[in-house]
Amino acid sequence: MFRRSRETPGPIAAERARAGQAGLEREAALLRLRGQLQGAYTRWEGARRRVRFFGEKQLPAASHVVELARVGYQLGRTGLLNLFAGAVGAGHGPERRGRRATGGLGLVADLDEASGGW
DSSP: OOOOOSSSOOHHHHHHHHHHHHHHHHHHHHHHHHHHHHHHHHHHHHHHHHHHHIIIIIHHHHHHHHHHHHHHHHTTSSOHHHHHHHHHHHTOSGGGGTOOHHHHHHHHHHHHHHHTOO
């Protein structure tokens, strides 16, 4: 009743082939998503470490440098230039009001030149 041709596969074989192809495409999509997820996690972890470093180490150290420069200036042991340089380096100077870092360093250089050097 059913005659099979050896040249063309039957409908069941064709559906099995399509199901196999769909399974492979599914696995490829899962691997792609896993890779993207791992990359996103790695970037997030790196950003988290940088934020922690700046919050726990960099900012306190910079604030300490500014305070040391301020105390040194008040005691007469360091010049005004060092106070400005410490504030600019720690982000407490003109940069806080939106200037670029080089603008603040330019201010320090201008003060140094105008005073004839400290």
